[in-house]
Amino acid sequence: MLALRTSTQPQPVAVDADALALSVARLGAPIPYARDSEIYGEGEEAEYIYQVVSGAVRTYKILNDGRRQIGAFYLPGDIFGLEIGETHDLSAEAVCDCTVAVIKRSSLVKLAKGDSSITQALWTLTARELQRVQKHVLLLVRSAQERVASFLLEMADRTASAGSVVLPMSRRDIADYLGLTIETVSRALAALEGQAAIELTGARRVQLTNVRELRRLDS
Amino acid sequence: MLALRTSTQPQPVAVDADALALSVARLGAPIPYARDSEIYGEGEEAEYIYQVVSGAVRTYKILNDGRRQIGAFYLPGDIFGLEIGETHDLSAEAVCDCTVAVIKRSSLVKLAKGDSSITQALWTLTARELQRVQKHVLLLVRSAQERVASFLLEMADRTASAGSVVLPMSRRDIADYLGLTIETVSRALAALEGQAAIELTGARRVQLTNVRELRRLDS
DNA sequence: CGCAACTTTGATACAACTCAAAAAATGTGG
DNA sequence: CCACATTTTTTGAGTTGTATCAAAGTTGCG
Numbered sequence: 001m002l003a004l005r006t007s008t009q010p011q012p013v014a015v016d017a018d019a020l021a022l023s024v025a026r027l028g029a030p031i032p033y034a035r036d037s038e039i040y041g042e043g044e045e046a047e048y049i050y051q052v053v054s055g056a057v058r059t060y061k062i063l064n065d066g067r068r069q070i071g072a073f074y075l076p077g078d079i080f081g082l083e084i085g086e087t088h089d090l091s092a093e094a095v096c097d098c099t100v101a102v103i104k105r106s107s108l109v110k111l112a113k114g115d116s117s118i119t120q121a122l123w124t125l126t127a128r129e130l131q132r133v134q135k136h137v138l139l140l141v142r143s144a145q146e147r148v149a150s151f152l153l154e155m156a157d158r159t160a161s162a163g164s165v166v167l168p169m170s171r172r173d174i175a176d177y178l179g180l181t182i183e184t185v186s187r188a189l190a191a192l193e194g195q196a197a198i199e200l201t202g203a204r205r206v207q208l209t210n211v212r213e214l215r216r217l218d219s
Numbered sequence: 220m221l222a223l224r225t226s227t228q229p230q231p232v233a234v235d236a237d238a239l240a241l242s243v244a245r246l247g248a249p250i251p252y253a254r255d256s257e258i259y260g261e262g263e264e265a266e267y268i269y270q271v272v273s274g275a276v277r278t279y280k281i282l283n284d285g286r287r288q289i290g291a292f293y294l295p296g297d298i299f300g301l302e303i304g305e306t307h308d309l310s311a312e313a314v315c316d317c318t319v320a321v322i323k324r325s326s327l328v329k330l331a332k333g334d335s336s337i338t339q340a341l342w343t344l345t346a347r348e349l350q351r352v353q354k355h356v357l358l359l360v361r362s363a364q365e366r367v368a369s370f371l372l373e374m375a376d377r378t379a380s381a382g383s384v385v386l387p388m389s390r391r392d393i394a395d396y397l398g399l400t401i402e403t404v405s406r407a408l409a410a411l412e413g414q415a416a417i418e419l420t421g422a423r424r425v426q427l428t429n430v431r432e433l434r435r436l437d438s
Numbered sequence: 439c440g441c442a443a444c445t446t447t448g449a450t451a452c453a454a455c456t457c458a459a460a461a462a463a464t465g466t467g468g
Numbered sequence: 469c470c471a472c473a474t475t476t477t478t479t480g481a482g483t484t485g486t487a488t489c490a491a492a493g494t495t496g497c498g
Contacts, residue, residue: 061357064438069360071353084346089353116335123342127303130349133356134290134308138280140359141288141398144454171477179360184454186478203463203477219283363486390445403486405446422445422495 017128020121024051024079028101033094039081042091046083048102052076055098056168059090060176070177072132073169075158082125095169140179147178148188149217152198156208163211167204236347239340242330243270243298247320252276252313258300261310265302267321271295274317275387278309279395289396291351292388294377301344314388359398366397367407368436371417375427382430386423 030053033039039050042061050057057074071090074080081092094100112118139147151174156165167174171182178185189206192198197214199207208214249272252258258269261280269276276293290309293299300311313319331337358366370393375384386393390401397404408425411417416433418426427433 063357063360067360069357071356084343089350116338119335119338119342123338123345124303126342126345126349130345130352131308133349133352137290137352137355137359138282138288140356141286142282181455182477183456183479187454190478389443400487401445402447402488406486409446 017121017124020079020118020125024049024101024103027107028103030099030101032097032099035094035096037094039092039094039100040088042089043087045086046081046088047105048081049079049105049108050081050092051079051101051103053099053101055100056095057092057098057100058095058169058173058177059092061090068176069179070173072129072136073173073177075168079125082122082129084126095173144178144180144184145188145191146217147180148174148185149192149197149214151178152192152206152208153211153214153218156211163208164201165206165208167206170204236340236343239298239337239344243268243320243322246326247322249318249320251316251318254313254315256313258311258313258319259307261308262306264305265300265307266324267300268298268324268327269300269311270298270320270322272318272320274319275314276311276317276319277314277388277392277396278311280309287395288398289392290355291348292392292396294387298344301341301348303345314392363397363399363403364407364410365436366399367393367404368411368416368433370397371411371425371427372430372433372437375430382427383420384425384427386425389423 028049028051033055039057040046040048052074054076057078057080059071059074059080060068061071062068072080073095081088083089108118108122112122139150142150152165155167156163159165169177171185175182175185180188189198189200192214193200195210195213197208197210197217199209201207247268247270252274258276259265259267271293273295276297276299278290278293278299279287280290281287291299292314300307302308327337327341331341358369361369371384374386375382378384388396390404394401394404399407408417408419411433412419414429414432416427416429416436418428420426
């Protein structure tokens with residue numbers, strides 16, 4: 001939700017944060033990352049702030065039992081890697097080949113000294129991230145089908161695609177984001193197709209044929 | 220984790236936020252709330268910022284299927300109700316009879332005008348809240364016993380009680396926080412007692428007899 | 439003390455997981 | 469562009485952990 005794009009979601013106090021997003025894109029150095037390559041690791045110093053230019057990025061943690069929990073997917077326009085502490089709480093990887101604009105945190109802090117609206121914008125970004133994670137919590141207590149339906153709606157909304165969603169991530173990624181197994185994700189998709197809510201027009205291409213029904217599951 | 224208290228958790232960039240917490244306690248009007256009474260409702264204007272003085276507070280949302288998801292428990296010293304948008308994202312209620320210090324958001328904003336460190340402090344509070352919710356996500360993808368063990372450790376840590384934890388909330392509250400049913404919470408507690416990790420010395424009093432074992436489950 | 443609310447325990451059901459294998463998609467070199 | 473190898477996704481069968489339904493204890497308060 002840290003997006004430049006317009007969205008059907010309410011965007012309170014958005015102006016400053018979005019202006020900052022523009023700044024990152026303009027000032028930041030664009031860097032290419034290959035699929036599955038690490039952008040930063042958990043515990044590393046949070047020296048930079050990142051914005052997806054093209055492609056997609058995931059943040060995640062590895063649990064002690066070896067499972068991986070994905071914290072978020074970031075799409076073009078989204079800012080990630082903003083921490084208030086010294087280090088990153090999660091690791092970040094490229095979901096697919098992608099380009100990321102990078103700006104030094106210290107240069108933003110320097111800008112913020114002369115312009116309190118930048119501090120305000122950074123705060124807003126953190127608050128939006130908080131709202132996003134709160135939604136994630138609500139997602140994780142719902143049924144498998146509801147989680148998948150909600151995920152599809154979110155992706156459709158964020159990619160501004162008219163009903164036809166191209167998922168940049170694998171079933172494993174989706175499963176690890178939703179707290180499910182890949183088999184359960186696959187079956188949930190098949191069930192949604194059976195209910196004529198979606199149409200699987202390729203492994204990673206989904207047509208949302210009945211958004212009403214998906215919303216009913218999501219709500 | 221928005222606490223004045225000392226804690227075994229790392230507290231990065233804590234000074235300003237804690238100073239602010241002191242300000243709320245000093246400047247805020249102490250207001251008593253009866254058990255289960257509403258402090259604010261989801262969607263209401265976020266006019267005030269709150270700090271628990273005594274007792275405990277829960278924030279929550281009601282899902283469309285009628286279930287309730289608790290977002291957080293706030294204990295003495297903790298600040299809650301800080302939003303960046305115009306309205307509250309969750310509702311807040313008194314878990315038990317409690318006292319809450321209340322300060323107008325506008326007066327903090329006024330203070331912040333002359334002191335950028337106050338803006339910084341508010342940002343830090345939001346960031347801590349973000350970290351807390353991220354932990355909550357990790358909790359919700361674990362087994363019932365692991366969730367309960369983790370919850371007990373968190374409560375022990377936050378109440379700074381030497382092994383003996385008094386839970387201010389009911390099983391229903393715990394279940395709704397952990398995304399479980401009350402029966403499963405009860406059984407998980409019984410199982411932990413069977414493994415000699417804890418001792419139930421009353422419905423709401425738990426003795427942590429083997430913190431090592433609990434931490435192994437938590438990790 | 440007695441009642442109401444809360445918690446525990448038991449029996450059963452079901453959703454999601456695990457293990458296994460087939461099918462489909464993707465990438466690669468000839 | 470095709471044939472093959474590899475990876476990813478789907479489907480199937482069986483298991484398991486948690487939910488549900490029901491009832492018995494327990495706690496705490498008026």
